[in-house]
Amino acid sequence: MKVLSALFLIAAASAEVPPGPGMQAKGGAPGRFIGDPMAIEAGKESYGLVCSGCHGVTGEGGRGPNLVTAPGVQKASDQELFGVIKDGIPGSDMPPSPLDEERIWQLAAFVRSLSAPAISQNVPGDRDAGRMLFYGDAGCTNCHMIRGEGGYLGPDLSNLGLTLSLGRIREGLLDPNNRFAKGFDPVVVTLTDGTRIEGVAKNYSNYALQILDRAGRLHFLASDDAAAIEFLVDSWMPADYPHTLSGDEIQNMLAFLSRLSLSSDATPREGAPQ
Ligand code: HEC
Ligand code: HEC
Numbered sequence: 001m002k003v004l005s006a007l008f009l010i011a012a013a014s015a016e017v018p019p020g021p022g023m024q025a026k027g028g029a030p031g032r033f034i035g036d037p038m039a040i041e042a043g044k045e046s047y048g049l050v051c052s053g054c055h056g057v058t059g060e061g062g063r064g065p066n067l068v069t070a071p072g073v074q075k076a077s078d079q080e081l082f083g084v085i086k087d088g089i090p091g092s093d094m095p096p097s098p099l100d101e102e103r104i105w106q107l108a109a110f111v112r113s114l115s116a117p118a119i120s121q122n123v124p125g126d127r128d129a130g131r132m133l134f135y136g137d138a139g140c141t142n143c144h145m146i147r148g149e150g151g152y153l154g155p156d157l158s159n160l161g162l163t164l165s166l167g168r169i170r171e172g173l174l175d176p177n178n179r180f181a182k183g184f185d186p187v188v189v190t191l192t193d194g195t196r197i198e199g200v201a202k203n204y205s206n207y208a209l210q211i212l213d214r215a216g217r218l219h220f221l222a223s224d225d226a227a228a229i230e231f232l233v234d235s236w237m238p239a240d241y242p243h244t245l246s247g248d249e250i251q252n253m254l255a256f257l258s259r260l261s262l263s264s265d266a267t268p269r270e271g272a273p274q
Helices: 002-015 029-033 037-050 071-075 078-087 101-115 127-135 166-174 247-257
Strands: 185-191 196-204 208-213 218-222 226-231
Touching: 029 078, 029 101, 037 101, 071 101, 078 101, 101 166, 127 247, 166 247, 185 208, 185 218, 196 218
Parallel strands: none
Antiparallel strands: 185 196, 185 226, 196 208, 208 218
């Protein structure tokens, strides 16, 4: 009897969307896949094979729209996103997909992860170890503030998990020279009296420059005050964290950073496996 009912359960389970590896069967299908790191990873793989030709390797767009910034993707419910990927968009180049439902959900999870705030994603890693590293050996607080504590040269990270996607956070940590956060262009100014000011440009025009230095002092300079203004190619943010931090440390740091939020009721997405 035992064996028989077990068989029944398996049959019943596989009649719906079969749960992927490591995923719990509780919650609706979207809850199971959206935000789940393994589903996203699997979706990323299919995406690379099937979708990247039109939407770009990182979702940056091409023949199809940019999937990171598309308002349509951000507004769509999980179910609608699934529907677009499954059925395509009739009358356009966006084709329907012959893949099975599980793979389509994985694709939806990946597409969602491109733009969803990091806090809605289940990021593996040891958050407490990441916190210790952040406030300790990694030296992040020399330049970054969290809730009023830390340095000035880099962006305040207090609300990072709500404002950036995991991909953007990872890029910020591991590839700081790819793109500077807005208002943080690195600059060195030499004043006419020889004083050197290193900092980030908050605002600049042909006539004036506002520069925030390491100590948090804001300098308002007219272009006459400066003998030389040099915008740097490299961020003040060290670019060698991919080498100085181990793979585990990077993962722990991402787990910590992705949960940073100023909102007390921002919790990981409902239904995402813990
Ligand atoms: C042959 C090129 C092509 C392929 C392959 C393709 N797409 Fe598209 N996709 C498009 C085009 C073009 C549109 C815009 C259609 C329109 O709205 O007119 C689009 C639209 C979309 C949208 C809606 C975007 C919005 O703004 O609402 C999503 C989501 C999407 N594609 C995901 C995918 C995924 C995931 C795959 C892989 C399974 C994929 N696409 C494969 C061309 C493609
Ligand atoms: C010497 C100063 C400095 C240190 C140390 C530093 N950063 Fe930064 N960081 C910056 C600056 C300046 C920027 C903005 C320019 C840029 O995007 O590269 C930045 C950008 C970032 C961003 C992107 C934020 C955004 O809004 O786009 C993240 C995430 C980040 N840092 C995390 C860290 C972490 C985690 C550490 C420690 C492991 C760290 N930083 C150490 C200076 C620093």
